[in-house]
Amino acid sequence: NAGVTQTPKFQVLKTGQSMTLQCAQDMNHNSMYWYRQDPGMGLRLIYYSASEGTTDKGEVPNGYNVSRLNKREFSLRLESAAPSQTSVYFCASSRTGTVREKLFFGSGTQLSVL
């Protein structure tokens, strides 16, 4: 089973460039999430989608946009990348949005903004 698949695994951008991180899950999960992981700060939620057709801001949404393309796919877009967005990005999904359901994570995208 593929689980949660993220692409690309690595990316280097120049300040001001744009890019989209792709995420797809094959578990028929309703809820999907984008986190960023920074040293000494743990994981912080950027955006989430409780169900197909809905998206909401998390703790650190500034500089990002998301699209829940369908039930399987949830993309994260950086319109104008900044060095502060250098981070490791994780997509995750869960069967529902209730906290009793465990999160399934992708293997991450390491993004460097120069």
Add this chain to the structure above:
Amino acid sequence: AQSVTQLDSQVPVFEEAPVELRCNYSSSVSVYLFWYVQYPNQGLQLLLKYLSGSTLVESINGFEAEFNKSQTSFHLRKPSVHISDTAEYFCAVTSPGGATNKLIFGTGTLLAVQP
């Protein structure tokens, strides 16, 4: 607001030795508590969770954690570690009935098991 503290950023330990990874949370209300593990170059995986009932919860690979309400702690322990346990461990907290988007993660503890 809830928060979770993992005081140790790194814990070095020799193989077959016991280990304890500390996690404290700040909340005056009921909580759900989780430990997630991140192996090198992988995403996080749920290790164990406390929702209610027995305060001692166990994972399939020998880890256990005890919910201690009076000390607001949820420390993770293993009596004998293996090289394969080398990973970063994240404690997380949220309120019962809350949504997953309200899950608060700690800053992580890197468990480095040495031969």
